[in-house]
Amino acid sequence: MFKLRNLPNPVDAFKDFYSEEAFAYHHGKHHQAYVTNLNNLIKGTEFENAKLYDIIEKSSGGLFNNAAQIYNHDFFWDCFAPLEGSKNKGGCFGCMSSELKKAIESKFGSIEKFKEEFIKAASTLFGSGWTWLVYNLESKSLEIVQTSNAQTPIKEHKVPLLVVDVWEHSYYIDYKNLRPTYLEKFFNHINWAFVSQAYEWALKNGKGTVAFYIDSIHPEEK
Secondary structure, three states: OOOOOOOOOOOOOOOOOOOHHHHHHHHHHHHHHHHHHHHHHHOOOOOOOOOHHHHHHHOOHHHHHHHHHHHHHHHHHHOEOOOOOOOOOOOOHHHOOHHHHHHHHHHHOOHHHHHHHHHHHHHHOOOOEEEEEEEEOOOOEEEEEEEEOOOOHHHHOEEEEEEEEOOHHHHHHHHOOOHHHHHHHHHHOEOHHHHHHHHHHHHHHOOHHHHHHHHHHOOOOO
């Protein structure tokens, strides 16, 4: 049985970006619902004792949607951090590794240009979904990709480094229909230390890093 992951930061640490009420609904209700749904759906199936990574890779329909949404949300919570009082401060460009900074500048021209393209991609994604910075294992380069609904880049031989949730339930409580404002605030809170670590893992271990990350959040029960 899968469990809802604990949040990596206190819910009262984001007053300038994400309210406690938003966390209560997004994490406590929406994310929890995916966990509850998946636990119910895998009962009596070949996936009843499977790892979350394997369910994402091998399932379809409702099973895939709920499994992928668990992972997408798990990863999202690690991608931003408070501006103060956190081991990995949000928006701390000094926390970005030199390797990641070089890769972003090589691909997009500058950090500011990357920000512009990332926010544009997230702003223009129609309907519900996610916008990601990924490492493409085939081209050996960074990419910004959009995925709709529960889709995730790990199905396309790409390793996630950063993601922002652009489902309405992620931002409507605090920002109503102002998605671009939410995205600006999100960018200012990006956990660059985590993104840098994800990039380092991707270079060293490729797609294996995705399974490792998922297993660290959802270890097998003994």
